[in-house]
Amino acid sequence: MYNVPKQFTWPPFQKVATLLTSVTLLTACGNSNKVMENVPVEESNPSLDREKMNIAYIVLDDSGYSDLSSFGSEIQSPHTDWLAENGLRYNNFHVTPTCSPTRSALLTGRQSHEFGMGTVANFDLGPDFPNKRGRIQPEFATIAEILKEEDYNNYALGKWHLSPSHHATPAGPYENWPLGKGFDRFYGFLEDSTDQMKPELVNDNTFIDVPDESDYHFSEAMVDQANQYITDHVSIDPDKPFFVTLNFGAQHQPIQVPEEYIQMYEGEYDEGWDSIRKKRFDKQIEIGILPKKAEFINRNPGVKAWNALTEEERKTYARFQEAYAGSITYTDEQIGRFMDHLRAVGELENTLIIVMSDDGASGLGGENGAINHTLTYNAIPQSKEEVMQAYDLIGSEHVKAEFPSGWAQVSNTPFKMYKSTTFEGGLRAPLIVYHPSLIKDKGEIREQYVHVSDITPTVLDLLGVELPEKIKGIKQEPLTGESFKQSLTNPKAEGKKTQYYEHLGQRAIYHDGWKAIGIHQNGEDYDKDVWELYHVAEDMTEHKNVARDNVKKLKELQELFNTEAEKFNVFPMSDLGLGGFLSVPEDSNRAKSRFTFYPGMSHLPEGAAPFTINKSYSIQVPVVRENSADEGVLVALGDFQSGYTFYIQNNKLVYEYILGTKVYKVESSEEVPVGNSVVEMQFKKTGNYQGTVSLSIDGRQVAEGEIEKTHPLKLSFEGLDIGQDNLNPVSQAYEGKFKFSGTIEKVVFELEEAH
Structure with missing residues (x-):
């Protein structure tokens, strides 16, 4: 339940002597949670108090x-609803089709291709693609770097995903980490996703262990840390403003949430995605998110009618959505805790809050949903039987779940398609803007076309802040996003006229109420793209x-796309898709x-670990065992669903390779001697994504086995550890970290060839 707001005033920072205080009883967007508001409202024009304004x-x-x-859901989200009822909702807000480009455009106020983030930061396509290097070039400062010049403290929490994966090492390079981009503190993870109960956790510039707490969840811990930053800030230097960015990873796969939040929605989705999508559509029209003339579209290709599914399919797929809905409510609850804390320390009224999503819901779960995060990204299907057998585990830490694409289309109601596409399902996102004294038209909906690059401008x-000519001695490129300040107080203000989109060969252009979409088939010449017009x-x-x-209009928009693409460094394009994981410059x-x-x-995160995909390699480890009881992990990468581990147990040398439910295990026929020895694992590639594993002790082969299939794109979303298995254990043969109790001199990887 959202706590009743209390009135806080900060007289030293009030520009206007006379404040109009209004007390209103509100019901949050159809939710039964009633909240009180008591906020000062300035009688002046849209501008914020520069002396004290947090972001x-x-x-x-x-x-x-x-x-x-x-925005139309049946999911309980009372805290973001409260922000919407006391702020503004933008129903025509657009982002890029995927994570890193959106997040970088948000922080920089520019187009993502301009500065090298044309696709996700996992994919550094090398010098031939300067628009896809997985980083923000220093000529394009972030809002944190700009506000640092204005004496702000800056705090980043949660998902970063703005540094090349191969930079995500405990030794850096750090220039593209949060502290290298203007933030004073950081608590979160660097890559695109992580286990929510056992994340690859970073504090500032240091990888740290996950707290040993049975009920740890990253979203809650992230808000705890944000509240700590703010407590320290206002306790020590209350006159100084702060900028904080809270980046939840919770709705990205893997969906993992405490069981009680899943139970909140038990039975809620038994009626199926067809019915729920129509109910959301009708509610969106009722509350004004959609115009009454909006058309209800058909199911996306590959999405079956709910009534055509078997009883067991319906039961399993409903469980996925119960978990997803629970994760939304859980995330909303954490946002509420953050707001409560701002209020408790007297800062809510001094804070401009912007809530958004980074792209549309993902359709990667496919027809049946998925329970293995890594297999999904390797385009390896999981059988319907496997998914159904995991029914009770969906949403827990025991699987890495992603809901079926039928539910993804529900999330993207009323639009077609998903994340990674340039249809509206991939591009249009919710946007809420809250500030108690600036926004007078509380609860209203704005229809202006807004792009994520427009937020920071x-x-x-x-704030009345100009972009400095230089930051850190580097001349700055201008902001290319467009301010929509006037729309905050003027519902008839003009919106953006033109915006391009491109992601891995899929492209689109919006201009003055029209949109053209170029549909590209990977591997084909771009001249063969089929264009649609809306x-x-x-x-x-x-x-x-x-x-x-409208052939003439389509031609006009195609030419406009080329003009915008030249202006914003979109060319050359690449259509690698998930093959971008194989890009190691x-x-x-x-x-x-x-x-x-x-x-x-x-x-060491997997994206920075030795690149062993589809090649021969060896792992050599000189060890010392003081006695026959010395055992444990020598090197491990991955988790219980995907990866490998090399260890000594019961005096035997063991290697395991995990590919979903398939476990390839090779164990030595001889014991590892007490004293000094060199143990080695060799993988010899015998075909594409297959090979032979041999184990040796002091150069003598002691075991051999076949691996019929290896990962084609990415080994895991959990990285590499030396001498222990730090997060989720790879093997079921041991528990916990299984730290090696002997002595490891070093671990040497030798690959057949440099990438």
Whole structure:
């Protein structure tokens, strides 16, 4: 339950002597949670008090347009509803089709291709693609770097995903980490996703262990840390403003949430995705998110009618949505805790809060949903039987769940398609803007076309802050986003006229109420792309492709796309898709053919670990065993669903390779001697994504086995540990970290060839 707000005043920071205090009893967007508001309202024009104005960006991950109650959902989200009822909702807000480009455009106020983030940060495509290097070039400062010049303290929490994966090492390079981009403190994870109960956790510039708490969940811990930062800030220097960005990873796969939140929705989704999607659509029209003339679209390709499913399928798929809905409510609860804390320390009224999602809901779960995060990203299907057998585990830490695409379309109601596409289902997201004294039209909906790159220019405009000519001695490129400040107080203010989109060959262009979409088939020449045209000012849901009847308009938009693409560094394009995981540029540390790791090395994320995909390699480990009881993990990468582990147990040398439910295990026929020895694992590639494993002790082969299939793209979303298995154990043969009790001199990886 949201606590009753209390009135806090900060007289030293009030520009206006006379404040109009209003007390209103509100019901949050159809939710039964009633909350009181008591906030001062300035009688002046839209501008914020420069002497004391905090900024908070709250970013949801892979949440669809309709997932919040204030945007049409049946899911309980009372705290974001309260922000919506006391702020503004933008129903025509757009992002890029995927995570890193959106997050970087948000922080910089520019287009993502301009500065090197044309796709996700996992994919550094090398010098030939300067627009896809997985980083923000220093000529394009973040809002944190700009506000630091204005004496702000800056705090980042949660998902970062703005540094190349091969930079995510405990030894850096750090220039693209949060502290290298203007933030004073950071608590979160660096890559695109992580286990919510056992995340790859970073504090500032240091990888740290997950607290040993049975009920640990990253979203809650992240808000705990944010509240601690703010407590310290206002206790020590209360006159100084702060900027904080809360980046939840909770709706991105894997969906993991405490069981009681799943139980909240037990039976809620038994009626199925067809019915729920229609109910959301009707509610969106009722509350004004959609115009009454909006068309209800058909199911996406590959989504079956709910009534055509078997009883067991319906039961399992409903469980996925119960877990997803529970994760939304749980995340909303954490946002409420953050708001409560701002209020408790007297800062809520001094804080501009912006809530958004980074892209549409993901369709990667496919027809049946998925329970293995890594297999999904390797495009390896999981059988319906496997998924159904995991029914009771969906939403827990025991699987890495992703809901079926039928529910993803529900999340993206009323739009077609998903994240990673340039249809509205991938591009349109919820946006809530809250500030108690600035926004007078509380609870209203704004219809202006807004892009994520426009948010930071708007904030700087409100603050009256100019982009410095230089930051850290580097000349800055101009902001290319457009301020929408006027729309905060003027519902008839103009929106953005033109915006391009491109993601891995899929492209689109919006201009003045029209939108053209270029549909690309991977591997084909871009000249063969099929273009569709929608008059989105009249056809919000992209229901009717009018390309045939408007050839001249389509040609005009195609030419405009090329103009915008040249302006914003979109060319050259690449259509690698998930194959981007195989991109290891020659200038990266990961491209080496030999790695030597020493015991005590911090956890190393998989994206920076030796690149062993589809190649021969060996792992050699000189060890000392004082007695026959010495055992444990020598090196491990991954978790119980995907990865490998090399260990000594019961005096035997063991290697396991995990590919979903398939476990390849090779164990020595001889015991590892007490004293000094060199143990080695060799993988010899015998075909594409298959090979032979041999184990040896002091150069003598002691075991051999076949691995019929290896990962084609990515080994795991959990990284590498030396001398222990730090997070989720790879093997079921041991528990916990299974730390090696002997002595490891070093661990040497030798790859057949540099990448």
